[in-house]
Amino acid sequence: MTLDAVGGVWQYALGLAQQLQALGDFVVLAGLGPEPEPCDRREAEAFSTLEWLASPPDWLAADEQAVAGLGDELDRLVRGYAIDLVQVNEPGQAAHLELSCPLVAVSHSCIATWFQAVRGTPPPNEWTWQQGRTGVGLKRADLVVAPSFSHRGALRACYGLLPRLAVVYNAATNFAPSGNRNDTVFAAGRWWDEGKNGHVLDQAAALVEWPVLAAGATVGPNGSCMTFENLIALGPITHAEVLSLAGRSGLFVSPSLYEPFGLGALEAAAAGTPLLLADIPTYRELWGDVAAFFAPRDHQALAAQINRLTQDEALRRRMGAAARQRARRLTYQRQAVSMRRAYDSVEAVRIGRS
Numbered sequence: 001m002t003l004d005a006v007g008g009v010w011q012y013a014l015g016l017a018q019q020l021q022a023l024g025d026f027v028v029l030a031g032l033g034p035e036p037e038p039c040d041r042r043e044a045e046a047f048s049t050l051e052w053l054a055s056p057p058d059w060l061a062a063d064e065q066a067v068a069g070l071g072d073e074l075d076r077l078v079r080g081y082a083i084d085l086v087q088v089n090e091p092g093q094a095a096h097l098e099l100s101c102p103l104v105a106v107s108h109s110c111i112a113t114w115f116q117a118v119r120g121t122p123p124p125n126e127w128t129w130q131q132g133r134t135g136v137g138l139k140r141a142d143l144v145v146a147p148s149f150s151h152r153g154a155l156r157a158c159y160g161l162l163p164r165l166a167v168v169y170n171a172a173t174n175f176a177p178s179g180n181r182n183d184t185v186f187a188a189g190r191w192w193d194e195g196k197n198g199h200v201l202d203q204a205a206a207l208v209e210w211p212v213l214a215a216g217a218t219v220g221p222n223g224s225c226m227t228f229e230n231l232i233a234l235g236p237i238t239h240a241e242v243l244s245l246a247g248r249s250g251l252f253v254s255p256s257l258y259e260p261f262g263l264g265a266l267e268a269a270a271a272g273t274p275l276l277l278a279d280i281p282t283y284r285e286l287w288g289d290v291a292a293f294f295a296p297r298d299h300q301a302l303a304a305q306i307n308r309l310t311q312d313e314a315l316r317r318r319m320g321a322a323a324r325q326r327a328r329r330l331t332y333q334r335q336a337v338s339m340r341r342a343y344d345s346v347e348a349v350r351i352g353r354s
Helices: 009-022 038-045 070-081 111-118 125-140 149-159 198-205 239-248 263-270 281-287 299-310 313-327 332-353
Strands: 002-004 028-032 049-052 086-088 103-106 143-146 165-167 182-188 212-215 232-235 249-254 275-278 292-294
Touching (some): 009 028, 028 070, 111 149, 125 149, 143 149, 143 332, 149 281, 198 299, 212 239, 239 263, 263 275, 263 281, 281 313, 292 299
Parallel strands (some): 002 028, 143 165, 182 249
């Protein structure tokens, strides 16, 4: 299973791999891009085998030539560990792979759907190689998995019908709700990513009574950056610290313009924290009747919703309880069982073809 240590794919892959191992599978994690922190590496190696490759993920590659060696690297792992199935967590990684085993591609995001959601345009010329590579990978994979029906629709709008396209929701551990919550608004994300919409959250922070805390990097490995002026920027903190803050805060906010799933919202909901979310298709699909929403490009609308919720403790309690109840459906065990069914379907098709 491929992964990188920069974004949410790391937590997705570790959570899924750990549950698959608990169900009896042997998982080799193949890392791409900047290496993980020592504590993160130890966490992965505590239950799995971790191999770090020389190839970067597509979104950090200068051109297609930079990822040309990925096929050989994955083939060596397949042969060296007698792998039965490969899961790539970036569809472009499936392009041109010639492996002896079934290949599943999970789309956590892609350049074409990002540009459509964030800027309302196709990718510019310098990104078209990535869109093309993703399209090839989506068609090369024996099965493609999207983390939401909304993202499945976005993929089809950009790449065509894609008949072998399933949906398996992401997952999180259910956490005990905090007994003592702080009068704070909490948000988490890779704020250097324009799609996280950090500037709207920062503008809203100047108009609300509660302090707004934002965890996550403001400078990305691709050189993108975000500067906050009104909210309290915590910078990159550990995943355990994010979970702790999300569980103690009075309100969780996500202003994202683009979320194929939105793991941060799920983790907050699993701790019983009320959700205030950008009104985008994914969040409506997952949290439509248990969260509050705002127009994602309107900082005044966001501020008004924050002030409304911070002044109504009883409403926040009801929303937090409803969000936690919804999160109970999205466990790692259910996710792993669903992914195993997907793996079995691919292997069955291969056997039928042979």
